[in-house]
Amino acid sequence: MAPYNAENTKTEAPYGQWESEITKEALFRGSRNLVASRVCNQTGRTFFTESRPDGIYYLVEAYQGDTGYECRTVLPAGYSARSRVYEYGGGAYAILSSSDNKGEDGPRIIFSNFSDCSVQILDVDTQKVICLLEKSDVLRYADFAAHPRPGSPWVLAVQEDHASAPKPDQVRNYVVAINTATGEVRRAVEGADFYMYPSFSPDGKKIAWVQWDFPDMPWSGVKVYWADWDEKAGIVSNVEWVAGEDGMTVTEPRWGSDGFLYFCYEKTKYRQFYRRRPGGDSALLDFKGYEEAEFGSASMFIGRLVSPYSQSVGYLLKSLHEISHTYSILSKECVVAVATENGTDKVIAFNPETLQSQDLSLPLSEITYDGLYRLSDTSFIVIGSSATAPQALYRVDITADDTSRSSIRKLTKIWWSNDEVFKPEIFSTPQHIRFPATSGPKRDIHGFYWPPHNLKYQGPEGTKPPLIVQSHGGPTGHTGPGLNLSMQYWNARGYATFAINYSGSDGHGKTYRELLNGRWGAIDVDDIAESVQHLSTTSLIDGRRVGIRGGSAGGYSVLQALCHYPALFAGGACYYGISDVKLLLQETHKMESHYVDFLLFTPDMTEADKEKVMRDRSPVHHAGNITAPLLICHGEEDKVVPISQAYTMYDDIKARGGEVRLVKFPGEGHGFRKGGEFAQGA
Incomplete structure (x- = not known):
């Protein structure tokens, strides 16, 4: 990489290879x-x-x-x-x-x-x-x-x-x-x-x-x-x-x-x-x-x-x-x-x-x-x-x-909330993206886009940045536009990030949230694919270099996206995500034991219909479609999505010769709370 030019000009360097003061230690330990x-x-x-x-x-x-x-x-x-x-x-x-x-x-x-x-x-x-x-x-x-x-x-x-x-x-x-x-x-x-x-x-x-x-x-x-x-x-x-x-x-x-x-x-x-x-x-x-x-x-x-x-x-x-x-x-x-x-x-x-x-x-x-x-x-x-x-x-x-x-x-x-003090101007600022879906129910798709941003570097002329898609948990949650140092870590290194608030996300009204009913694992994943295509056709990103990550239900979206749109993604990171929705029903806790009744099923479904839906929308049954490298991170004491979900996905991909890594976190439940350990493990 070319050295930084101390004068008030930016050094040209490939996207994804920029240096930044937003370090891993600043994210976790501080x-x-x-x-x-x-x-x-x-x-x-x-x-x-x-x-x-x-x-x-x-x-x-x-x-x-x-x-x-x-x-x-x-x-x-x-x-x-x-x-x-x-x-x-x-x-x-x-x-x-x-x-x-x-x-x-x-x-x-x-x-x-x-x-x-x-x-x-x-x-x-x-x-x-x-x-x-x-x-x-x-x-x-x-x-x-x-x-x-x-x-x-x-x-x-x-x-x-x-x-x-x-x-x-x-x-x-x-x-x-x-x-x-x-x-x-x-x-x-x-x-x-x-x-x-x-x-x-x-x-x-x-x-x-x-x-x-x-x-x-x-x-x-x-x-x-x-x-x-x-x-x-x-x-x-x-x-x-x-x-x-x-x-x-x-x-x-x-x-x-x-x-x-x-x-x-x-x-x-x-x-x-x-x-x-x-x-x-x-x-x-x-x-x-x-x-x-x-x-x-x-x-x-x-x-x-x-x-x-x-x-x-x-x-x-x-x-x-x-x-x-x-x-x-x-x-x-x-x-x-x-x-x-x-x-x-x-x-x-x-x-x-x-x-x-x-x-x-x-x-x-x-x-x-x-x-x-x-x-x-x-x-x-x-x-x-x-x-x-x-x-x-x-x-x-x-x-x-x-x-x-x-x-x-x-x-x-x-x-x-952070010991590190950064100047505001070093951060990328988000743009609310809203565009009409081209398939499925009539709807707009929402999200926030952060372009690459670094005061010292710029990408080569005529090139576009790689993209990291962020899928939120819930699944009926949403990602807001507040500062997220994790995404800024990548923005400062030359990556664009897009936090998708797919159909079903809250913060957009009841009609938008209820689009997910009976369609979880389908419409949200289609929204992710459409977002990548939209950002690519509007020349904001390099559509050939796209990764995706998310936790919990967002991790489920990662696995589903890699299974059903394998050619679209160069890699994925799944954090305490769901790989088998039927297994989730059998193992999860009280609050979520009927969660998928709304999200997967419709009132007119027979038991046979439900069995088919659960199989069709469980990534573990489609793991053979995954061609991109996959990182799986999971807490060993997770009671919401038990670590057995991670093992089933890992074992299947590994048996097929796929590129997959499983990182287990002792003492962690659903979501990682020990920053130093996570920084070391991931």
Whole structure:
């Protein structure tokens, strides 16, 4: 390679052979993932969860120091604030009410400890940890919500019971009330297959939650309920349906100080805001300009549980899936919320009374699902990234000119997710690509394209860059346009990258998401092929040099694409992906045990039809078509997609004489959390 010319000219070098300061070490060992921001309602003290290269989830407090915000770890060594409910975990902690209104005795935090599924209480100021519920092989807890009355011992949670669980659908879930003074656990709500979002009303007299049953998923058939809460007896009564119908979904129910229960409801083609007060009817908050925006996250995870290393390698488990906190009620006059349009996020403020709204114009294009939380009537915290700035925690102060309009007064960066500091100009910036499909149902195909970019190099005249296609997980997730160092690693070396939001991805409305129903493993793979052809015919890439990678359902897309479009790809990398959908049905966990009912089958199919579909859409039965080299990476303790899926694919290709490599990761589950080990292994 020619040396860099120190003058203000770029050195010409072949695409893919450029040198860059974005190193492998910067991606893995210097990265953190910031999630689950929370604020103590009594004191205003701010906390969040940070996962680090050692795979531990730390509780961190952000506080005002002499020269600005500082952060300190408050969770002692030996603990990790991460849950295992629904296998993905998340929703691992909540701040408890102090015994007095001022919170002078300091905040306490209830959390689920990952290693033994125990429930612990941390005294933040003394850093003493007291065990509330002993370790258990069968009981798991997540999604905690403390009673708002100072001194109340009650905390709501989702409990998962594996005591009678030889099969996934025999695992039982409940909404429970935990007495933090005595350790007593009472099952307050039961009978449904799944629960999320239990919470107390501001006066502590009612609770609300969402629930659904097999075969529905978090984006179909979810209903919200509320009931009266008897604090003295620790029981509920007068259970009442609030909203949600068959085929629709309700997500993120949240109580306002005005006595309304707010929630995001997919009654139309997009999830919109509704609210209802006890004794009243549900009402759409029809503020203008966002009729085609998605609000709230219809999620499979209880909180976004993604490691920085999953993020940095670019195949987040970012689905419409997770117990999320994408909006917050600052006051009776102001709600701040993440609005998603065509996969891009923005933060808006709206007045629920006047229905006036305004884009706050934050310099962020991708917001962490569990990352927006109220600080005061005029401030909130948010975790997000932009096209040229990595994920960070921010404080946003707004000013209300009147009761209907809000604007930013101050934006303060509190903490950031990477030790390496890069200049924004070194990064490639994404372009939203949208084009009509040429086959199958009438639709547009969406994605984000990052061209090669390096301040020091340029490609030879008349040549086009190679392409890496990024397929997201879920499969009903999406990839946003926020900074992804993994893709930038390749962009800076002369590769173009394209993150496809294939038919079925969320963030584009219900109609687009439902295109995947009955077509998983077919329409999404066709979209990938059409995207490569589109980028090639529009002269953005060299269509002869295309690779593809993805994790989980994105890994499944990789295998399917290599099987069904072998001439299109020069190589593939599959991370904890699915090779046999029938085997997945037999081995996966409860949450996903009926996932493919929607994705593969249609109501009119016979059992024979279903068997044929599963065989036709299982890459392991078509591995002989693969001609490109394939890398398979899989965690040995994966409970979502067991490592047997990797072995079946590897063994078949190897037996046929194909070029394949399997890298196993001891101690890793679904998604890689130990950055140093991943950097070494891959």
